Amino acid sequence: MPAVMWSCGPLNGTGGAEDQPLCQHLHLVLSVFSLLYLVAGVPVGLGYNALLVLVNLHDQSSMTMPDVYFVNMAVAGLVLSALAPVHLLGPTASGWALWGFGSEAHVTLLVLFNVSSLVTMYSTALLSLDCYIERALPRTYMSSVYNTRHVCGFVWGGALLTSFSSLLFYVCSHVAARIVECSKMRDAQAADAIMVFIGYVVPALAVFYALALISRIRKADTPLDQDAGRPDPSVHRLLVATVCTQFGLWTPHYLTLLGHTLLALRGKPVDRHHLGILLFAKDVARFLAFSSSSVVPLLYRYINRNFPSKLRRLIKKMHCGRQSCSPDQAGVQQVMA
Template identity: 85%
Template sequence: MWSCGPLNGTGRGEDQLLCQHFHLVLSVFSLLYLVVGIPVGLGYNALLILVNLCDQSSMTMPDVYFVNMAVAGLVLSALAPAHLLGPTTSGWVLWGFSSEVHITLLVLFNVCSLVTMYSTALLCLDYYIERALPRTYMSSVYNTRHVCGFVWGGALLTSFSSLLFYICSHVAARIIECSRMQDAEATDAIMVFIGYLVPALAVLYALVLISRIRKEDTPLDQDAGRLDPSVHRLLVATVCTQFGLWTPHYLTLLGHTFLTSRGKPVDGYDLGILLFTKDLSRFLAFSSSSVMPLLYRYINRNFPGKLRQLIKKMHCGHQSCSMDHAGAQQVMA
């Protein structure tokens, strides 16, 4: 998946040998992800969406955010082969496509990254609201669905600005204003600020507030209407996983912006390191689409019961299954 070609001619034999070793190891991991990770991501994300949408009456606020992230995960899993094996990689290109298709794939990837990061940040904030004010219904399922709609709309608008930079790079000779815009640097700067810094600050602020709330035991903690205690473990695992897998991608964008802002061409050793880290960070970002539904499956205590009920309904077919319906409602309650 990765190539050591840019390091040729730099005179650093140790770096070239080390790059070849990393090239072999990371290529094996990439093949394993394409063979195993993508089917797991597609299957578990689709299962997460199907289980929750078929039993919408039992959905909670965190479930809505995880369904939102699962939709983004489905899109990421579908885009992974084109990105990891296409001309955007530094080596091992199995196929090519036009610049318009490349821009479309890049915009979809940016939209999914924004949806994933902001869903994580809003999940933290709404979890704090739910713990602090459980009976206000500010973080209800109804409101969360509308919030998720705004998240997708905002991600599309933000990525549209990036799309304009790429369009301007193709018509720079005709439009003077576009010729003054540096498409790659501006796009990377926008994505780092809006796609990473803003949600990271929101998550940090929410986690500080949640830690203060958890130190204070109140009678509300015994309220039957509160969220399940496993939600907190799922929240911490989600934040650590998402930011752990997406941080290298945004750091790579920041590094590319810094290198190009110096006004010197990026070539030789710096280019090899940049391409290597870019491909590695992209691989980690795509792997989040397979890891997140697995975390939801094994940490959320309600998901196995919902899955069994869905399988039972599928076995019943068009029959009513009325005898089990009342028992299922009692289990959910």
């Protein structure tokens, strides 16, 4: 059994002797970063995502449109943080697996991962579009909290329906001998192609379009810039940081899905050397995708101006318990904060 989480097994016997040390060093570095993420990143992701959800749900009257989308992404981040140990240490890794599970559990975890990735990407895209609407038409209330909550409900429903294709391919792989139609759907690469197009290409186009429109508005000096009801400037910084983070960390994952699909379309068996490279790239992409669940709530914590005050109100309510705080107690706690 190898001493690291991922091994160079697929590359053995395919490259020269000079390639083996480099391969071993790369897998060792990836193993160290992954273990550090499991020890530190997963608790941070679970803690900050849960805190983001609790703080906003506790003070729903002060929630804004961006807050609703970040709560949506935080829920998806909680799912990703819970799935990270299973994916990074389980049989989906290309080398050493600490445990194993059946095909049914594997498909269930895959569906949950796909749902979380779709919710994350579409929440980012819709946040960009709504920020443009709110900046261009600040007093029309088209991007209100009420509308955003319903939109997020449709996002989760659409993510579940799209991820259902993974379950459909699994079912067809078991009954293909009896149903001729399912025999044409046995390739998992079709599900990967669907995920690349729906889960990455579509939201990427929406985000680029929204950012281009926002940049045009920011360049134009209009009377709306002096309007007291215009969006908080920190929202734009948070939007840009979130878009760059999400697409920067999720792009490698969708590129590996695209590469797997293109290799399958060649109709030729993949040699061990290319298979090893693909598995290593898949492990790196999976690690980056899971790390987004802990990075985004940290961005929200340190860029959003309203979060500290909401957090103080939540802590004050938890400290007072069921009894309401007196004005003196509240004033003393604010001075101490």
